[in-house]
Amino acid sequence: MQDLVGRTAFVTGGVSGIGLGIGKALARAGCRLALSYRNEAHRDAASAWFIENGFEAPLMVRLDVADRAEFAAAADLVERHFGKVHILVNNAGVSVFGPTDEATYSDYDWIMGVNFGGVVNGQVSFIPKIKAHGEGGHIVNVASMAAYLSGPQAGIYTASKFAVRGLTESLRYNLAPFGIGVSLMCPGLTRTNAWDSAMRRPDAFANSGLGEVDPDVLRQFSTAFDLGMDPDEVGEKTVAGIRANKALILTHPEFAEDFREIYEASLAALPDEQPTEGRLHIEALRRAANKAASEGTVIGMDDLT
Numbered sequence: 087m088q089d090l091v092g093r094t095a096f097v098t099g100g101v102s103g104i105g106l107g108i109g110k111a112l113a114r115a116g117c118r119l120a121l122s123y124r125n126e127a128h129r130d131a132a133s134a135w136f137i138e139n140g141f142e143a144p145l146m147v148r149l150d151v152a153d154r155a156e157f158a159a160a161a162d163l164v165e166r167h168f169g170k171v172h173i174l175v176n177n178a179g180v181s182v183f184g185p186t187d188e189a190t191y192s193d194y195d196w197i198m199g200v201n202f203g204g205v206v207n208g209q210v211s212f213i214p215k216i217k218a219h220g221e222g223g224h225i226v227n228v229a230s231m232a233a234y235l236s237g238p239q240a241g242i243y244t245a246s247k248f249a250v251r252g253l254t255e256s257l258r259y260n261l262a263p264f265g266i267g268v269s270l271m272c273p274g275l276t277r278t279n280a281w282d283s284a285m286r287r288p289d290a291f292a293n294s295g296l297g298e299v300d301p302d303v304l305r306q307f308s309t310a311f312d313l314g315m316d317p318d319e320v321g322e323k324t325v326a327g328i329r330a331n332k333a334l335i336l337t338h339p340e341f342a343e344d345f346r347e348i349y350e351a352s353l354a355a356l357p358d359e360q361p362t363e364g365r366l367h368i369e370a371l372r373r374a375a376n377k378a379a380s381e382g383t384v385i386g387m388d389d390l391t
Contacts, residue, residue, distance in 0.1 A: 088224070088267070088329045091116030094168040096161075098122045098151050098208060099178030100144070101132035103278030104228065107321030108175055109144065110135070115325050119144035120164045120171075122151070122178065151178045151204030161211035171215055172223035173328065176208040179228070179246075180283040184296025186241025194242055196291035201246030205253065213261070222265030224328050226335070227254040231274045235344055247272075258333055259379035267331040271324050274338030275314035281307050 095112045099105040100121030106128075109121055113136060121144045123129040129146050137143055145167050147160045164171055179201045184193070205227050216223040232244045233251035251270055258268035284299045320337045327335035371390055379385045 088331060090173075090325070090329065092118070093172040093223070094118045094120070094164070094170060095173035095175065096120045096122070096147075096164050096171055096212065097175040097177055098149065098204065099124075100175070101125065101128040101146070103280060104273060104276055104317045104320050105175070105177040106132055106135075107317030107319070108177060108226075108228075108324050109321070110318055111321035111325040112173070112175075113139075113141045113144075114322075115329075117173065118142060118168060120147055120167070121145070122147045122149035122160065124148070124150070149178075151176075151207060152199040154207050154210075157204075157207040157211045161215060165215055170219045170221065171212060172219075172221065173226075174208055174212045174216070174223075175226045175228065175324075176205040177226075177228040178204055179230075179280075180243075180286075181280040182243060182284050182287075182296070183239040184294075185239065188295040188297070189242055190293050190295040192291040192293040193296055196287065197242045198246050198249075201243065202249045202253075205250050209253075209257070213266075216266055217264050222267075224267040224269065224331070225254075225257070225261070226269045226271050226324060226328060227257075228271045228273070229254070231272050231338070231341060231344075233270070233272050234348065235341070255333070259376060259385065262380055263382045263384050267328070269324075269327050269332055269335050271327065271335040271337070273315070273320050274340060275310065276317055276320055277311055277314040278317055279308075279311075281311050 090112065093116070095117045097105050097109045097112070097119065100109045100119070101123040102125070105121070109119055109132070113119055119142075121132065123146055133143055133146065145164065147163060149160045150156055161171070180197060182197050209225065213225075227250050229247040229250040232240055233247040236244045254268060254270040261268055282304055284304065285301065287294070287299075315338060323337045324335055368391070375385045375389045
């Protein structure tokens with residue numbers, strides 16, 4: 087069980103919704119915090135909560151997670167302020183939906199740039215710093231149940247979350263030798279303002295094929311979010327996952343039917359035939375390499391053949 091007291095954490099999109107829920111839980115666990123923001127009203131309300139509840143005021147960092155230079159500067163600022171950074175939570179994202187077959191390059195560039203590119207920027211900016219101090223740490227990449235479940239209105243969003251899932255699962259093997267844990271956190275429906283992402287689309291990506299933004303439709307969509315889990319509960323479950331160094335943190339219990347269907351469909355899709363001995367050998371090496379990596383061994387290409 088990882089002791090978080092005195093550790094420093096940086097949470098992107100940390101002043102509202104799931105990010106704030108995670109930030110609150112980290113503060114309760116004894117962490118010092120830096121939180122990124124875009125909305126100043128959310129920043130001020132979040133700062134007030136921490137102060138009113140007896141916690142150290144977080145370092146607030148204005149950040150567009152899709153901007154590589156801004157992210158690098160943010161990482162330098164956090165390191166200068168605290169001396170060391172131990173925990174990175176890549177949480178910021180946009181929830182934008184529409185028919186995938188009508189999407190434009192602007193739709194792909196914006197959604198993938200924030201949801202996947204933002205995670206990449208966080209890792210590139212912070213991993214060298216966490217490695218350098220040698221005290222270990224933890225990275226949480228927040229995806230979504232869309233990392234497992236696809237749908238007709240969420241093609242690009244789903245692609246971005248599948249990408250985060252694959253990156254995170256692979257990164258866990260890479261960082262285990264350095265005492266740095268990596269978790270994929272996939273929340274389900276949560277009571278946040280994520281439903282209005284389409285109303286905050288940057289002008290640079292205005293050429294959308296997903297249809298005109300209809301505020302009335304989005305407000306109706308928001309009623310589903312009203313039924314979601316409290317983000318503070320999601321935050322506590324996330325921190326419990328960090329403490330236990332879980333590879334996968336699932337916060338919502340209502341997806342057993344979906345996982346069972348995925349499992350059964352995947353097994354049914356496998357050809358009913360005997361593989362060659364050579365292929366079996368290579369897959370056995372892959373499994374052994376993954377197990378060794380998860381236990382802290384650095385794996386090279388020569389371990390796979």
